[in-house]
Amino acid sequence: MEVKVTDHHLAFVFPGQGSQAVGMLAGLAAVHPEVEATFGFASEVLGYDLWDLVQHGPAERLNQTIHTQPAMLAAGVAAWRVWCRQTQVRPGWLAGHSLGEYTALVCAGALDFQAAVRLVEERARLMQEAVPADVGAMAAILGLGDAEVVEVCARASSDSEIVTAANFNDPKQIVIAGDKAAVMRAVDLAKAAGAKRAVVLPVSVPSHCPLMKPAAGRFAPVLDATAIAPPTFAVVHNVDVATHPEPAAIRAALAQQLHGAVRWADSVRYMSQQGVDRYVECGPGKVLAGLNKRIVPEAKTESLFDPASLAKALELAP
Numbered sequence: 001m002e003v004k005v006t007d008h009h010l011a012f013v014f015p016g017q018g019s020q021a022v023g024m025l026a027g028l029a030a031v032h033p034e035v036e037a038t039f040g041f042a043s044e045v046l047g048y049d050l051w052d053l054v055q056h057g058p059a060e061r062l063n064q065t066i067h068t069q070p071a072m073l074a075a076g077v078a079a080w081r082v083w084c085r086q087t088q089v090r091p092g093w094l095a096g097h098s099l100g101e102y103t104a105l106v107c108a109g110a111l112d113f114q115a116a117v118r119l120v121e122e123r124a125r126l127m128q129e130a131v132p133a134d135v136g137a138m139a140a141i142l143g144l145g146d147a148e149v150v151e152v153c154a155r156a157s158s159d160s161e162i163v164t165a166a167n168f169n170d171p172k173q174i175v176i177a178g179d180k181a182a183v184m185r186a187v188d189l190a191k192a193a194g195a196k197r198a199v200v201l202p203v204s205v206p207s208h209c210p211l212m213k214p215a216a217g218r219f220a221p222v223l224d225a226t227a228i229a230p231p232t233f234a235v236v237h238n239v240d241v242a243t244h245p246e247p248a249a250i251r252a253a254l255a256q257q258l259h260g261a262v263r264w265a266d267s268v269r270y271m272s273q274q275g276v277d278r279y280v281e282c283g284p285g286k287v288l289a290g291l292n293k294r295i296v297p298e299a300k301t302e303s304l305f306d307p308a309s310l311a312k313a314l315e316l317a318p
Helices: 026-031 034-046 050-056 065-086 100-107 113-130 146-156 180-192 210-224 247-257 264-273 287-295 307-314
Strands: 005-014 089-096 136-142 163-170 173-179 197-200 234-236 278-282 300-304
Touching: 005 065, 005 100, 005 287, 026 034, 026 065, 026 307, 034 050, 034 065, 034 113, 050 065, 065 100, 065 113, 065 278, 065 300, 065 307, 089 100, 089 264, 100 113, 100 234, 100 247, 113 210, 136 180, 146 163, 146 173, 146 180, 163 180, 163 264, 163 287, 173 180, 173 210, 180 197, 210 247, 234 264, 264 287, 278 287, 287 300, 300 307
Parallel strands: 005 089, 005 278, 089 234, 278 300
Antiparallel strands: 136 173, 136 197, 163 173
């Protein structure tokens, strides 16, 4: 029996919404049958052919959050399964950006994959229903520090309209979310404060802000009804930059994540402080690889989404 080796200096990170694209993982699937098989298990739960949607679109349907969330979950898990077939090395640390946290928990053995598919589809539905169309917004602020953006949000908020920091992505890239009018005020204030860029994002749901508290309240019973096991690997959670071996604490972190900020930069710094010096972004795109290079430029970072990138990622395994 082959013995798996845990490398505590290696972390796997999993992307969230925004990294999806029609045709993603096609090259990997052409060589590794477990990719399409993983999407097949998801399709059984969803009642439609997720792989067909991912490969052929249309993009407008794939980009609807109720389809994006299961698609990105399946993509990350599929890439992980390919890695696990190629090497006995396993990372000591896992983390996922927003939705990617669910992928990390599946790969850590805390969540059953098909149960996670159901969970993220319901998460997407509740998020979409929580805020009427055109009421909420998100924007990316580049070039200001954390404290400056928090101050801008406080100045832009009122008793009836709020905006808060939603994603602390890297030292100079922070996403804000909230009521549309307050977000627009914050964009103007950020520019006046010296931001290099402040742009409204093309999203329909203002994630990771207090407007999602009703969704979190409705999601909590769904989490309570979902079996969660202690994770096999350390999973760093977005909202508190902590690892939780207890299922109850994992449920609480996932519910809070809906309306709490994603502390990505802090999460990566924390893993580096624990000795991580190599990162693999597991799933489509290179968004997290780019962020991580700015957070911990001394670390080695690779992505894993096609045969060529898989070969480079495997070079990080001892």
